[in-house]
Amino acid sequence: MAYTLKGRLESRLAVVLAPLLAACLLAALIREWWPVELALLMLAVGLALDATVYHRAFSYQAGWLALPLGLVELAAVMGLARLLDVAAPLDAALAFYAGSWLLAQALLHAAFPLVRLSYGEDGGELGRAGSASAGVVVTLVASLGGLAWATLPPTVHLAAGVHQGPLVLDSEQILVGAQGAVVRGGIVVTADGVTVRDVTVVGGEHGIHVDGAEDVLLEDVTVRGSELDGINVRRSSVTIRDCVVDVSGRYTQGIDVSFGFDLAPSVVEGCIVTGGQEGIVTHFAHAVVRENQVSGTSMRAITLTEMSMATVEDNEVEDVLGVGIFCGDYSMCEIEGNSVVGTRADVASEDLTRMGYGILAHYGASATLVDNTLRDNRHATGSFLDARISSE
């Protein structure tokens, strides 16, 4: 087919109509936005390529080109979905794309030429039906945008200056601090879908305590001087990104994510954690701990224990006492690309498991090590009580 530009765009809008409606239906059924986000990404990628690449590159488009172009669009859609944090499960996203693509081929090569005799001669233009379907798609997209905007959680702006806490966030919202916004006495999150961004928290029993909440995002937060944990997460699923946690008490922990094994994995990434007994800790949790810097801890820098399943990658651990990365109590740990430097033995503790191990597996745990840099530690690795360390 030798498409006109108008024909390409009209055909694209017409074939996306059914998948878009299906996505809306699916989104309503599962109460998730990803099907709609995926369908809109497919539409956006398709229209952009139609207008900027395909029209110029293909004065005539043979039928077989649908396959490679479909794969190019799939790669673009999946890449953008990842970039924009579209929470689509991979298999479901691929199935949705494949179904939409097959439907599009059936419409373009069979249904449209059947319904509109001159479809081919008109270069893919659909006449009034094309305008109507374009109108429906635009209306639908606008409606979805309106709905998304209307259902967005409210954004609460925290002004610069000191605010006396604890702040309790018990409904979905986005809390954004202005430069210099400080909460004294801690923040407590108990609702799903809460985002806390650009806030400094000083003091409190826990700097930020997340309890029984899912889909929580803590981003660019700074926590200092808490009595126990800098960030304490219980029975929750969180993403903690680009934080700074500085704790100093003898029994304090920088970040503790615990008891969320049956929930979506939590992610701790890009944080700088300093001081305390342990830096980043998981108990009975699914977690990804990556690209953090942990230093100055008095017992362990990164601890994954009590049957946690964790990926620990690309972290930097330096100048800690006892253990750099600890995988304990029947946990399963993938430890890759980390740097653990200068772990000192805690001789005073008289605990043999704290004698300066870069990476330690303990009590039935299983740790898989790949490409880690272990330097100037008293012991590079060690295992105790039926724990296993394997290297790839």
Added chain:
Amino acid sequence: MTEPCAIVGGGLAGFVAYATLRHGGLEPSEIAVFGTDPDPAAVWRRRAASIRQRRMRSESDGHCLPTSFPGLAVRSALRRRSVVPLLESVCDRYHPTVEEFLDHVAELRERSGWDESFEAACVERALPVEEGFELDGRGPFAHVLLAPGHPGLALPPELEHDDRAVHAYEPHDYADEVEVVGAGMAAATEWLNALAAGSTVISVRRREPQRRPLNLSRELFTRRGLAAFHRTGAEERAGLLRGWSAPSYPPGRAWDEPVERAAREGRFRVSSELDGAPQVICATGFKRGFRHDRLLAALVEEHDLDTQAGWIVLAPDCTVPALTNDDRTLALAGAPAQWAFPAADTLAGAKYAARRFLARVRAWRTR
């Protein structure tokens, strides 16, 4: 009483128009077809047999059905229980055999009710009247499509009375030495035929043939290429049409290898002049221009229609502007419609004219 439609011409272009009108909801009793042979493929069959054509040049859409889908590739896939025709089709490599095409025409002829509408008559005059057009006293018909076909076979003037000469589209065998005049698809087919028959072949041509899958760029089959074509002025358009009539045949080893092998054996050569061979096959196509067709020539003369270099000037929808209004249509299909659609002499071109003719009939019926 005014009858809705008439098709003048019982060849493939008229047949495509008939099938399209039937698909559009017209009954056989509402369509009159005037032609010389009730078999719509009769003329084409004779020509294809003469040049021993085995496969169609056109691809999957080269059929007479009113809708592009399902075409012959789908039917072939179902019949053979194989996806190969479909895969060939998406790669633009599916070329139905002549036998498959003729079977399809016969089946569609039977199914469409063509014979109910057909009347053996050679119409020589289309007379505009208030309600439409009278065709040699029949009618009036509100909408008339003229699909008279090619006006005759073209022979080089110097060979018109030469006993050695035979046109490629006339039945013939092959002498020991054959000169083939022309360089298009028919000529290339004749090279292979004559070589296969054991002849020595001299290709007589004044210019080198172009190698392309179809006789025109694919863009010119859709609005993408047609929009610019329709914006051209009369002289420019005539120049384009003349340029596009240059001889061509498809690329591919099936065409090249036999010729190259014969050339190595001294059985094939190219010459710019005739060289006295005992047989001269003229693969020189058809006469061009409305003046060679009695009906079209009379129409132009009686109504002073706009013409340019042998073409009747048409609207983009293949209608004759001076004789078409909201209540009546006079349209052309087949080779005479090239002014609106450069590939009008192909099946795709026949469909282009037919679909626009149907659109006018529908609009008239719903007013």
